[in-house]
Amino acid sequence: MRSEKSPDGQRTFVDAARRAQLVRCTVEAIAEVGMRKASLAEIARRAGITKGAIFYHFANREELVNEVLVTLLTEGARYMGERIAEQADPAAELRAYLESNIDYIATHRAEVAALVAIAMNHTDERGGAREVDASVYGESLRPLEDILRRGQEQGLFCAFDTRTTAMTIRAAIDAIGPQLSAIPDLDLDRYTTELVALFDRATKRVPA
Amino acid sequence: MRSEKSPDGQRTFVDAARRAQLVRCTVEAIAEVGMRKASLAEIARRAGITKGAIFYHFANREELVNEVLVTLLTEGARYMGERIAEQADPAAELRAYLESNIDYIATHRAEVAALVAIAMNHTDERGGAREVDASVYGESLRPLEDILRRGQEQGLFCAFDTRTTAMTIRAAIDAIGPQLSAIPDLDLDRYTTELVALFDRATKRVPA
């Protein structure tokens, strides 16, 4: 075990590789068979190792799932952060935020499915008040609130509570995942256009 | 019950009461400890009876959960339908829709938590394309789309895709539940006001 072998938290290359592989297999397992049936046996099978070996790399199931969560969140944040950074003004940033998010969802269905499943299970099991989730929400919402606030400061956006609006935008995006499962041939381009337009109307300053 | 008794579906008073009690206990159990840990043992414990007794009243776990689902949905639909029916025009209806939904969520936290948990588990286990869920979504979205379409026909609302907009409104509402768990002292009145304003801006027709 990590903690036993290297108290300084160092990890060997092989260990890191296995962890990454296990994270990947877990994502696929959860996306395909759901949280409930994504047992360690199933994950090990996909990774081509034994159940027991998992415990060499992760203290327990929870630690593995947490790593999955952190990995997906980080990955997603990077994916979207880059696109937004290139924009000229907050209005363009908001549009880029929506577009890059939906694009990510469209091109990372397994990841999104796994993410939603894990998040649900967390909200579920610990009554929603879990540290990880809280920070996740905060972390993911802050950049969006920043965009909105700067937009208001620059006179591009009208007056509204940035938190409520940020949450609504986030919710509109997060609702796409489940819908995609139900309606696999959903027209995402159209959806994107409509959403961009909707939040444009909802946020833009109306000149007197 | 049911399977052991007369096929005419007759139910005694005691049976109906126990079923209702079990539904209530199941809602509370799911809301408090989550779907996964809301075992029949846990539910029976809360109801003060034995596991075996549950099977006297329900054929299996699924039947119990289904009854919970139907009960909550029916209850919710009645709660909100009444308020919306009294409104004068689609714009007022949309406001009433938002207000009554958020009000319901605020005053029925356990029910909403249970509903979300059950819905998630369904999406999870059957790959998201389950009849019940599909109809649930459709059923809950249709009245909202109706309001939006009528608003457009009467020239009150601007041009937009009613389905996308309805889904966004729904998503904004559904996001409140999880947030409430994370931030128990969320100011719901403010949230409501903001949301009403946001979707008012997003939908109203701007005179030339």
Next chain:
Amino acid sequence: MRSEKSPDGQRTFVDAARRAQLVRCTVEAIAEVGMRKASLAEIARRAGITKGAIFYHFANREELVNEVLVTLLTEGARYMGERIAEQADPAAELRAYLESNIDYIATHRAEVAALVAIAMNHTDERGGAREVDASVYGESLRPLEDILRRGQEQGLFCAFDTRTTAMTIRAAIDAIGPQLSAIPDLDLDRYTTELVALFDRATKRVPA
């Protein structure tokens, strides 16, 4: 309960009727769904009463099954005894024994199926050394041995151990039930003729 109400073992008419009805329903249940799934609930369902009521007429499941056993055995013995009594000599009686037995099996499939299932379960559960079964075997074998012995005394049959031969005849008959289940369109007339001929050759005295 019988024993509580009438220590003299008297039974009311209604009680006797219900017992008979329950015996009949049990036979059908066992024949159709097998011993394992012929639960008291299933039997009660077929009788149109509740599980609890069964315990008014029978102390427990075992007593009910025993009554079924005794009833079927008695019924069968009467059915065959009559035909055999009419015969002129032991050779004719042996033929009549075979014919009436096979005929009974052909016309009482449910009864035979139930009988076999119950017998098996008994042999099964108590290691085969149960009083009922022992007597059953003895009772059913004695008349057959009598026929064989008289045949030998009258010089119609050759020398052989009557017990072994009786058992073989019985076994040949008892094997028909299971075969009928496997091969429903078995030609029983042919089977009868062959069996009669076989045991005729095996028992008849060959003149010097």
Next chain:
Amino acid sequence: MRSEKSPDGQRTFVDAARRAQLVRCTVEAIAEVGMRKASLAEIARRAGITKGAIFYHFANREELVNEVLVTLLTEGARYMGERIAEQADPAAELRAYLESNIDYIATHRAEVAALVAIAMNHTDERGGAREVDASVYGESLRPLEDILRRGQEQGLFCAFDTRTTAMTIRAAIDAIGPQLSAIPDLDLDRYTTELVALFDRATKRVPA
């Protein structure tokens, strides 16, 4: 095992040993307490392991019971096949068939008891028409019919339906198991001699 491991069906030595041990314990359990009470808990207790361990080696109860069935059938077939192969003519083969079968029953009481119990339960639960059973019966009857047919072709046996006769011989043998349970001190040598003589008379050609 099996489901958790490599699909090439590889088995370790320990696994094979445990499987064999579990098969043995299952045979004994069924022979002693009957199919109904031979629960996995009982079998595990006899094997000195936990219930859970059984599922490591067998996917489920059915797979375990099937392995028992196949093992016993194979064992029995080998035991008897050898003796019959050495015989000079069909009449001697028939005698060897009877003798080796009865000998097997005498020396493998638990195996025979278990075999009968399992077979019965199968007939019982699936309405008698199960593939396994059908093939079992066919497989076990065919060699016997072969002997009889060859005997007829060689003019050693008289005219009779080989199927009916084979079944009768089989039934006479199969009846010994239950009798042994009921009458533990049955004189099997005598029984064998009598049976051989009986079927000799019943099958041999009587010269004109």
Next chain:
DNA sequence: GATGAATGAGTTTTCATTCAT
């Protein structure tokens, strides 16, 4: 005489976790 309700012991099965090798 019978019902509706409940019990409690038992069944098979699943799975995260442990550990000797």
Next chain:
DNA sequence: GATGAATGAAAACTCATTCAT
């Protein structure tokens, strides 16, 4: 680093039996 084997706690479900009414 990893495997094979096993554990033990929990799950859903079944059913004979009891009993107040």
